Amino acid sequence: MDFVDLRSDTVTVPTPAMREAMAAAPVGDDVMGEDPTVNALEARVAQMLAKERALFVPSGTMANLLAVVSQTRPGDSVILHQDAHPYVYESGNLAMVAGVLVSPRPGACGLLDPDDVAAAIVRNADHHRSNTTLVMIENTTNRGGGAVYPLATVEAICERAHQQGLRVHCDGARIFNAVVASGTPVRAYARPVDTISFCFSKGLGAPVGSILAGEADVIDRAHRYRKMLGGGMRQAGILAAAALHALDHHIDRLADDHARAAAFLHALTDRGIAAPLPAPTNIVFFDMPDAAAAAARLAEEGLRVGVTAPTRLRAVFHLGIDDQGLARAIDALRAL
């Protein structure tokens, strides 16, 4: 069956134009620093974000992990949201690889509250305690329904953290969804944080790849850890070319995904289906008494959605869904 696939914005496949850009990319050995397309991508992103350096990595998971290992020491503690991707969905790598203690915090829609962050920081108090050295924010939030941080909140969190000598990493896997939805320039989101990462392989529609940016010495450490973890990729310019193409052609169109997500949310509530979170960007959650059974029924109607909890489903809009796909998705809701 030809499914409308709303399980994730990672299911996109490269467009014909993206494939052409990939095929035409000049490449070299990036582990030797000689891939001109990777070098061009890293320079462009560093410039876009006004950070000293950027590092192309295979995944968002690796970008987050490198941000942590490069800015903490084993035994330190890291403040993040209790729904944050690295806490919930990155296989415990912060414990196993970074050796840090996590301090998970609550907050509406996956967003941290500056006062709560400040209260959770433990600094050089007594030797019984783990020293907090990093705060991680997620913009937009995945499990928070694609919520967007107001810039003022990011700035307040960073101010509180920096006052006490902590660093701040932004997991901006979907930062351009935040940029398009809020009108806040990406540089403004990048400025107060010490490191920021984003993914090319989600709404931007590239097949593989994420990037981490920050000061040169932090990115230099991250580069060493990337190698240590097996993330050095050789002729990666083929992937970097897809990423460059995505930056040129797939940012502004995220607004279409947001509009379709809003229409889908509307269709759900029209049918009396509970949508527990607002959907300001491309991620829509909805609740059914038996989420797995509901997903199976929708699949019979040609619609794939994700199951994120026994009673919760998720639909994510992306490059592969046009208005016809939206109409089919809404039509499939009849089954519920």
Ligand SMILES: Cc1ncc(COP(=O)(O)O)c(C=O)c1O
């Ligand atoms: C907010 C967030 N951070 C990080 C990641 C990890 O990205 P990857 O799947 O490329 O490892 C994801 C993936 O969905 C995500 O949603």
